[in-house]
Amino acid sequence: MGVGRCVRGAIVWLVIGAMLVPACASRSVPPIGAAGQPFHPEADERALWTRAEQEGETLLKRVTVYDDPLLEAYLAKIGDSLTPESVRRSGGVAFTFTVLRDPTLNAFAMPNGRIYVHTGLLARVENEAQLFAVLGHEMTHVVNRHALSFQRAVQSQQILYTAPGIAASLGIAVAAGSGAQAGDGIGAAVLSQTANAVLGLGLQLTAIAAINGYGADLERSADAGGLEKMVAVGYDVREAPRVFEVFQKEARAGGSLEAFFFGNHARLQERIDNANELLRTTHARVLETQTLTRSTEEFQVRMRTVVRDNAYEELRAGRFAQAKAQLDRALRFTPGDSIAHLYYGELYRLQAQRARAAADRDALAKKALDEYELAARLDPGLPDPHRQLGFLYYQQRDATKAKEAFGKYLALKPDAPDAIRVREYMVELER
Numbered sequence: 001m002g003v004g005r006c007v008r009g010a011i012v013w014l015v016i017g018a019m020l021v022p023a024c025a026s027r028s029v030p031p032i033g034a035a036g037q038p039f040h041p042e043a044d045e046r047a048l049w050t051r052a053e054q055e056g057e058t059l060l061k062r063v064t065v066y067d068d069p070l071l072e073a074y075l076a077k078i079g080d081s082l083t084p085e086s087v088r089r090s091g092g093v094a095f096t097f098t099v100l101r102d103p104t105l106n107a108f109a110m111p112n113g114r115i116y117v118h119t120g121l122l123a124r125v126e127n128e129a130q131l132f133a134v135l136g137h138e139m140t141h142v143v144n145r146h147a148l149s150f151q152r153a154v155q156s157q158q159i160l161y162t163a164p165g166i167a168a169s170l171g172i173a174v175a176a177g178s179g180a181q182a183g184d185g186i187g188a189a190v191l192s193q194t195a196n197a198v199l200g201l202g203l204q205l206t207a208i209a210a211i212n213g214y215g216a217d218l219e220r221s222a223d224a225g226g227l228e229k230m231v232a233v234g235y236d237v238r239e240a241p242r243v244f245e246v247f248q249k250e251a252r253a254g255g256s257l258e259a260f261f262f263g264n265h266a267r268l269q270e271r272i273d274n275a276n277e278l279l280r281t282t283h284a285r286v287l288e289t290q291t292l293t294r295s296t297e298e299f300q301v302r303m304r305t306v307v308r309d310n311a312y313e314e315l316r317a318g319r320f321a322q323a324k325a326q327l328d329r330a331l332r333f334t335p336g337d338s339i340a341h342l343y344y345g346e347l348y349r350l351q352a353q354r355a356r357a358a359a360d361r362d363a364l365a366k367k368a369l370d371e372y373e374l375a376a377r378l379d380p381g382l383p384d385p386h387r388q389l390g391f392l393y394y395q396q397r398d399a400t401k402a403k404e405a406f407g408k409y410l411a412l413k414p415d416a417p418d419a420i421r422v423r424e425y426m427v428e429l430e431r
Contacts, residue, residue: 029144029145029148029149029152030145031086031143031144031145032086032087032090032092032093032142032143032144032145033084033086033087033088033089033090033092033143034086036086036089036090037090038090038091039087039090039091039092039093042148044148044151044152045111045145045148048111048112048147048148048151048205049111049112051205052110052111052112052114052147052205053112053114055110055203055204055205055206056110056112056114056206058201058203059116059194059197059198059201059203059206060098062193062197062201063100063101063102063193063194063197064100064101064102064193065098065099065100065101066099066100066101066119066306066309068099068305068306070302071099071122071302071305071306072097072098072099074298074302075097075099075117075135076095076096076097078128078131078132078135079095079097079115079135079139080095081233082132082135082136082139082229082230082232082233083095083139084143084229084232087143092143093112093113093142093143094113095113095114095115095139095142096113096114096115097114097115097116097117098114098115098116098117099116099117099118099119099122099306100116100117100118100119100194101119101309101310101313102118102119102120102192102193102194102313103118103119103120103123103192103257103310103313103314103316103317103319103322104118104120104121104192104194104195104254104257104258104259104260104263105118105120105121105124105247105250105251105254105258105260105262105263106118106120106121106194106210106260106261106262106263107121107134107135107138107262108138108206108209108210108260108261109138109139109141109142109209110142110147110205110206110209111142111145111146111147111148111205113142115135115138115139115142116210117135118194118260119306119309119310119313120310120313120314121134121247121262122303122306122307122310123303123306123307123310123311123326124246124247124250125243125246125303126242126243126246127239127294127295127299128235128293128294128295128296128298128299129230129235129236129237129238129239129240129292129293129294129295130239130240130242130243130246131243131299132226132229132230132233132235132239133226133227133230133237133239133240133243133244133275134226134243134262135226136225136226136227136228136229136230137222137223137225137226137271138222138226139225139226139229140221140222140224140225140226140229141209141214141218141222143225144218144221144222144225146214146218146221146222147205147208147209147214149214149218150208150214150215150218191256191257191259192257192259192317194210195210195211195257195259195260198210198211199211209261210260210261211259211260211261212261213261213267216270219267219270219271219274220270220274223240223271223274223275223278224274224278224282226240227240227275227278227279227282227283231283231286234290234292234293235292235293235294236292236293236294237275237278237279237283237286237287237292238279238287238292239294240271240275240279241271241272241275241276241279244268244271244272244275245268245272247262247263247268248265248268248269248272250322251263251264251265251268252265253321253322254319254322255319257317257319300333304330304333304334304337305330307326307329307330308326308327308330308337308339308340308343310326311323311324311326311327311330311340311343312343312346314326315343315346315347315350318350320347320350320351323343323347324347327340327343327344327347331344336378337378338374338375338376338378338379338382338385339375339379339382341371341372341374341375341378342371342372342375342382342384342385342388344371345367345368345369345370345371345372345375345385345388346368346388347368348364348365348367348368348371349364349365349368349388349392351364352364352365352368365392365396368388368392369389369392372385372386372388372389372392373385373389376389376408381412382412383408383409383412383413383416384409386405386406386408386409386412387405387406387409387416387418387422389401389402389405390402390403390405390406390409390422390425393405394406394425394429399429402425402429403426403429403430406422406425406426406429407426409422410422410423
């Protein structure tokens with residue numbers, strides 16, 4: 001075994017050791033607002049929050065935030081409803097929500113109360129109760145101060161716990177030097193933009209929260225706290241194991257991109273088992289005596305666009321089956337969504353490029369044309385369908401239709417970034 005492999009093996013075992021420590025972590029850290037006491041973070045906790053803020057700022061420079069103010073307001077409303085009154089009275093942490101444009105399954109909470117949610121997770125939850133289960137789990141990590149418990153346990157054992165070590169445990173090579181500083185740190189595996197940034201930039205707290213988790217005991221505590229929060233606001237706790245089953249199925253189909261905590265089959269099975277046990281014991285009486293909420297109309301409205309837009313991210317990742325399922329879901333809710341039909345055109349176009357048989361390529365290209373034309377009819381002011389029609393007609397050597405489509409594109413978007421190139425194509429078509 002070479003020196004590099006020996007070092008990597010040592011890191012892996014150190015990481016594995018660190019994973020085991022939190023199972024024995026001290027329970028001496030009380031939750032925020034315990035016994036009605038005002039909350040005053042301790043010195044090492046304040047340092048932890050500062051570090052979390054710094055890592056958050058670094059992360060947001062390397063990832064893409066999903067810009068939807070109404071979605072953020074909706075998540076903030078859910079967070080407000082799930083926040084225990086004891087936390088409010090204590091003057092504890094304020095929760096904020098940021099949605100990342102990333103098709104992978106994840107949501108993670110930093111110790112300072114900032115919760116990050118991937119579009120990929122939002123696109124998979126089937127109802128509002130399932131979303132409550134996930135957000136309740138993450139908020140419990142913050143309220144119960146799990147990051148502080150975890151850090152103290154690891155420090156007491158003097159265990160090395162780094163983002164590169166987590167990457168090594170996943171079988172991922174992390175580049176050093178300027179590449180890592182630029183956020184291009186992952187070499188050996190294809191990961192999502194967020195995982196690439198977290199591991200490549202060495203964001204330790206974020207890697208623990210987003211990828212590794214806090215160990216069996218603290219994760220069970222988060223499961224229990226999440227279900228308690230759901231019961232307190234009248235949501236159906238039976239949806240907790242169901243959402244983790246959905247994630248488990250999706251993670252299995254998602255391939256190597258799903259490196260996150262909620263993309264890990266074994267950890268999801270733990271979530272399922274924990275939730276089912278709590279339903280059989282702690283919450284059995286509630287299920288027998290109360291009518292619980294599964295979803296609302298607002299959930300459907302707010303999820304429609306994020307499901308549609310995440311389908312585009314799935315296309316970029318080459319995950320066509322996931323993209324199709326999400327586009328179908330968006331179109332069931334709003335059949336006349338021009339952008340959803342535009343993305344369906346993209347799906348067929350990309351599939352046509354990969355088709356081996358000429359007949360399959362032609363059939364898929366025809367479907368792409370039909371979807372682009374439908375998108376253009378549904379929204380005459382949308383430029384992108386005309387651009388894509390122009391390129392398809394150009395490839396099919398239909399000069400007349402290509403020029404017409406390119407002309408409409410430039411008329412609708414004269415300052416398009418590719419306007420010069422499109423005009424060059426139009427010059428070629430004049431020959």
